[in-house]
Amino acid sequence: xxxxxxxxxxxxxxxxxxxxxxxxxxxxxxxxxxxxxxxxxxxxxxxxxxxxxxxxxxxxxxxxxxxxxx
Amino acid sequence: xxxxxxxxxxxxxxxxxxxxxxxxxxxxxxxxxxxxxxxxxxxxxxxxxxxxxxxxxxxxxxxxxxxxxxxxxxxxxxxxxxxxxxxxxxxxxxxxxxxxxxxxxxxxxxxxxxxxxxxxxxxxxxxxxxxxxxxxxxxxxxxxxxxxxxxxxxxxxxxxxxxxxxxxxxxxxxxxxxxxxxxxxxxxxxxxxxxxxxxxxxxxxxxxxxxxxxxxxxxxxxxxxxxxxxxxxxxxxxxxxxxxxxxxxxxxxxxxxxxxxxxxxxxxxxxxxxxxxxxxxxxxxxxxxxxxxxxxxxxxxxxxxxxxxxxxxxxxxxxxxxxxxxxxxxxxxxxxxxxxxxxxxxxxxxxxxxxxxxxxxxxxxxxxxxxxxxxxxxxxxxxxxxxxxxxxxxx
Numbered sequence: 001x002x003x004x005x006x007x008x009x010x011x012x013x014x015x016x017x018x019x020x021x022x023x024x025x026x027x028x029x030x031x032x033x034x035x036x037x038x039x040x041x042x043x044x045x046x047x048x049x050x051x052x053x054x055x056x057x058x059x060x061x062x063x064x065x066x067x068x069x070x
Numbered sequence: 071x072x073x074x075x076x077x078x079x080x081x082x083x084x085x086x087x088x089x090x091x092x093x094x095x096x097x098x099x100x101x102x103x104x105x106x107x108x109x110x111x112x113x114x115x116x117x118x119x120x121x122x123x124x125x126x127x128x129x130x131x132x133x134x135x136x137x138x139x140x141x142x143x144x145x146x147x148x149x150x151x152x153x154x155x156x157x158x159x160x161x162x163x164x165x166x167x168x169x170x171x172x173x174x175x176x177x178x179x180x181x182x183x184x185x186x187x188x189x190x191x192x193x194x195x196x197x198x199x200x201x202x203x204x205x206x207x208x209x210x211x212x213x214x215x216x217x218x219x220x221x222x223x224x225x226x227x228x229x230x231x232x233x234x235x236x237x238x239x240x241x242x243x244x245x246x247x248x249x250x251x252x253x254x255x256x257x258x259x260x261x262x263x264x265x266x267x268x269x270x271x272x273x274x275x276x277x278x279x280x281x282x283x284x285x286x287x288x289x290x291x292x293x294x295x296x297x298x299x300x301x302x303x304x305x306x307x308x309x310x311x312x313x314x315x316x317x318x319x320x321x322x323x324x325x326x327x328x329x330x331x332x333x334x335x336x337x338x339x340x341x342x343x344x345x346x347x348x349x350x351x352x353x354x355x356x357x358x359x360x361x362x363x364x365x366x367x368x369x370x371x372x373x374x375x376x377x378x379x380x381x382x383x384x385x386x387x388x389x390x391x392x393x394x395x396x397x398x399x400x401x402x403x404x405x406x407x408x409x410x411x412x413x414x415x416x417x418x419x420x421x422x423x424x425x426x427x428x429x430x431x432x433x434x435x436x437x438x439x440x441x442x443x444x445x446x447x448x449x450x451x452x453x454x455x456x457x458x459x460x461x462x463x464x465x
Contacts, residue, residue, distance in 0.1 A: 016413040019176055023339065034168065035175035035418065058401040059343070061409055 005070045006045040008053050010037045014064035024059055025052040037064070081106035084119050086143070086353070086376060087244065092450045096393060099381045108367040114143050116373040118358075119381075123389075123405070125365050126382035129356060129375055130409040133160055136356035136375060138412060142240065142452055143355045143374045148247045151254055153301035154294060156412065163411060165285040170298065170415050173279055179418045182217060186423055189216050190430035197434075197463070202441055205318040205459035206311070213427050214310035217419070218303060223275025224264055231260075236308050240452045254300070261299045265292055276302070302416075309351050310420045312455020314427045316349035317342075319456050320395060321428075322440045327397050332432045341397035342424050347404035348395045350380040351455050354408065379405040380454065437465040 008028050010021065017036045021029040027049055029037050045053045045067070057065040077085040080098050085091065091098060102109050102121040109119040120126050129136050137159050140147070152158070155166035172178065193212055197203045215229040235253045243250030261277075268277045280295045290298075321328040331341055354377040358369045369375070383404045386392040407414035414420070440446065444460035 016410060017171065018407065018413060019418060022176065031175060031177075033175070034171035036171075055400065059403060061403045061405055061407075061413075063403075 006047075006050055006053065007043040007068045007070060008039045008045055008056070009043050009066045009068060010039055011064045011066065012036070012038070014062045016062050016064075018061050020059045020061070021056040021065060025049065025056040028053055029056060077111075081109045082111070083113070084109045084111045084117075084376075085113055086119075087450055092448050092454070095380070095454075096384055099378075099384055100393070103381075103385060108365055110367075114145055114374060115147060116370070117143050117355075117376055118367070118369060118373060119376045119378065120364070121378070121381045121385075122365075123382040123385035123387065126377060126379065126405065127409050128364050129377060130405075130412070132362070133163075133411065135358060135360045135362040135369065137359045138163075138356060140357045140374065141355050142244065143376050144243070144247065144250075145245050146247050148251070150250065151258065151297060151300075153297045153304070155298075155415070156301050156305065157297075160411070165288070166294070166298070167411070167415065169280070169283045169285050169290065173276060174415050174418055176418045176422075179422050182221060182419070183422055183426060185220055186213065186217050186426045187430055189213055190427055191434075194430060194434040201464060202460065202462050205322070205438075205461045206315040206456045207458065209431065210314040210318065210427070210455075210459070211308075211311045213314060214420075214423055215307045217423060218306040221276050221419075222264075222299065222302065223268075223273055223277050232303055232307060236304055239304060240308065241450055244451050257300050257303070258296055261296045262292070264299075265295055305414070306416055306419070308449070308453050308455070309416075310423050312351035312449065312453050313346065313349065313420065313424055315456040315459055316351065316454075317345045317424060317428055318431065318438075318461070319440075319446065319459055320345060320349065321432075322438055322459075322461055324395070325439075327395070328432070328436070328438075331397065331428070332436045335429065337397055338425055338429060340399060340402070342421060342428070343402045343404065344395055344397050344399045345424070346406040346421075347383045347389065347399075347402055348393075349454075350383050350404065350406035351453050352406070352408075352414075353378045353380060353452055353454070354412070355452075379408060435463050438463050 015036050021037045022031050030040050053067050057067050077083050077088045099121045107122045111117050155163050158166050193209050216226045219226045235257055238249045238253040264277055272278050356375040358371050358373045362369050384392045407417040438461045441460035441462050446456050447458040449457050
């Protein structure tokens, strides 16, 4: 079985710029010029950062963060 | 407000100006959540009070049935000059908010942190070696007002005037409309002078920024800019002052949290989020503009909704042990800054100010407690926080 790849994705429609993801996991998220969140690059989560990805998801007030297994 | 008839039943006659509500609203909200999650009152010409997170969230997201044109529940429905974007509904809301967002990102707000910390240290220096002080009056109330004055580019020495306007608009003015109208009039005149001065002689501050700002090639009218400046001033001061005061009030009574926070600076992030959840200062309002049903309750047009993010934040369905303050709470989707399109524009600013105020305070006064001989008093109305917070300093 191939090892899973974990990705984070910010739903741009739901995001309201609380910036919690960027505060908690700046390795995985960045903010645009309006302060709205988006995943860095293609959103791939290195194994060592899985807990941070979940933490960001658990603290988004708008439920805008998905953690996807591919 | 002291001669109001007391609320007889929180579910059918609630009154958020009742002294019991101002003093300690949490048991009232707990009771409502279990018995009648959406309360109503005929006071204030009719208003609803949702007490559960999911209902507060549903209303915050529903801009079709719930308008932001009135954001304070008052005794009358007098119209006031708009303060975009907080009083804007779609589609006007979007450009009014868009123009402000770049000035309030964490990166831009970081530029004000050194000045904020200087202000905190100056205030602590002034308290000096005294054995007692008032954490609200001598410290919390002085910080956000000076930071916002600095950002806007208006004199920090006008702080007393700003606090007076805010008290008139958000507290006294709930029951006395003439006071609100006068305060709005004075603020409009104040900012009109500053906008005119900035046009004559440009400066690098928020007023200058708004004058030059364009969204989709459109600049904003003076009327719009002045409305936004009134909003930044009203929303930027007693909200964060209340939050800082509540944090100190908590820490004064919880030695373990105080010592942990002083010893583990890494906890400051989650601790501030937990204080924001548990002691969220800001309750907003909406006006029902189209009939709708939520959780079996019919919302009638013309009625107001007291939109309590503080009550949502104490809902145990959303937050396990909601009435316990756990400074290392890991999952914390609190709604202290609102939900949906009206998310507080100043959330990054407020967080920076609270963190700076607490860490500077703890560095100077790691030990403090409530003064048993002097009572804590709380604000009344839309923003909740201690207005008198007598503290004993030192071990």
